[in-house]
Amino acid sequence: MMQIEVLFEQIEFLAIASIVIILAFLALEHRNIVYAALFFGFMASFVAGIFLLLEAPFIAGMQIAVYTGGISALIIFAVLLIPRAQDSSLETFATPRRRRIGLVISGLVGLLSGGLALVFPWYDTFAPDMPPLELNMELLSQWLWSENVIYVQIAALILLTSIVGAIAILKMDKAERLISIHGEFGIESVEEPIEDEATIEEPSEEVGDE
Amino acid sequence: MRLFIDFVPVIIWAILAVVMVVGMLAASWVLRPHVLQNSEKTASYECGEEPEGPARIAYPYNYLVYTILFVVVDVMGAFLWLLAASSFRLSEVVVWQVLVFVLIIMGGMGFAMKKMPETFLSGQETLTLYRKAKAEQASEEIRSGGH
Numbered sequence A: 001m002m003q004i005e006v007l008f009e010q011i012e013f014l015a016i017a018s019i020v021i022i023l024a025f026l027a028l029e030h031r032n033i034v035y036a037a038l039f040f041g042f043m044a045s046f047v048a049g050i051f052l053l054l055e056a057p058f059i060a061g062m063q064i065a066v067y068t069g070g071i072s073a074l075i076i077f078a079v080l081l082i083p084r085a086q087d088s089s090l091e092t093f094a095t096p097r098r099r100r101i102g103l104v105i106s107g108l109v110g111l112l113s114g115g116l117a118l119v120f121p122w123y124d125t126f127a128p129d130m131p132p133l134e135l136n137m138e139l140l141s142q143w144l145w146s147e148n149v150i151y152v153q154i155a156a157l158i159l160l161t162s163i164v165g166a167i168a169i170l171k172m173d174k175a176e177r178l179i180s181i182h183g184e185f186g187i188e189s190v191e192e193p194i195e196d197e198a199t200i201e202e203p204s205e206e207v208g209d210e
Numbered sequence B: 001m002r003l004f005i006d007f008v009p010v011i012i013w014a015i016l017a018v019v020m021v022v023g024m025l026a027a028s029w030v031l032r033p034h035v036l037q038n039s040e041k042t043a044s045y046e047c048g049e050e051p052e053g054p055a056r057i058a059y060p061y062n063y064l065v066y067t068i069l070f071v072v073v074d075v076m077g078a079f080l081w082l083l084a085a086s087s088f089r090l091s092e093v094v095v096w097q098v099l100v101f102v103l104i105i106m107g108g109m110g111f112a113m114k115k116m117p118e119t120f121l122s123g124q125e126t127l128t129l130y131r132k133a134k135a136e137q138a139s140e141e142i143r144s145g146g147h
Helices: A002-029 A033-053 A057-081 A096-119 A137-147 A149-177 A205-209 B008-031 B061-084 B092-119 B123-143
Strands: A181-183 A186-188
Touching: A002 A033, A033 A057, A057 A137, A057 B061, A137 A149, A137 B061, A137 B092, A149 B061, A149 B092, B061 B092
Parallel strands: none
Antiparallel strands: A181 A186
């Protein structure tokens, strides 16, 4: 009975790991960038399956909430915001030489990480008297919010930095765009301002047509 | 204790969701009329107008802030969710810690809400800039003697 369970676990791991690798490859290599973002989201939710296999429900839930929900939305927004490189002169294609170099590098990285995983002393790393944090929400929240609460506050400060940085980048971008253009017909206004000038503008001529 | 086994209902639901979507797509494929596909049929629908250029354009960068705010609230929720799942939240120290945590992030949100209107390119500022440049040009012309 025990052996069947171990075998079952190994089969689960192999299935999830191969799905994750296939989805990650698709996310990198798909020609349409929107589909690539979609495959990234799927990959993130299957990584949550690996955390479930390791019996860590909180990390699995956090993975789905933050990666599948948040980071995927961020990537999709970034795809919407950047100018379309596909079918333009910005698009570059992988030459066979680049492909070979990439294959060699990825093989080296795979070998290195696989060797490290085999050599690493997993059983000596964790003290045997450590409480089973992963399955016990009560213990885990005590561990996070009392002993390591300073790291939670640091995380809050990092989030604050990201908000302030986003606003600062937008203000810099606006300052760059806010210059008058000396065009063909004299001085022109900047492109596409927000139309909050409805009260200042003269009444349009469309009214008289009726 | 096999946690993965406990989540089998979730997997069944996921499979049901996939089957549902694929089934609906297949049903609509069966039910819809299959007429000859030409460029007018396959063109994207823009209220009867001729589509001009690609449908996917670059949106203004300003909208990125909304996503960043979403991710920030998402991470905050994940931290608080762990605490909400335990009775440990009732102790006084933890209440203060949570208050500091939430206030830091909410301060950031308030800052973003306050500053966001300033990051949009406003017509008022553009108009001021335009008038200033025009006045400068006019004074330059007067100084140089007419033309």
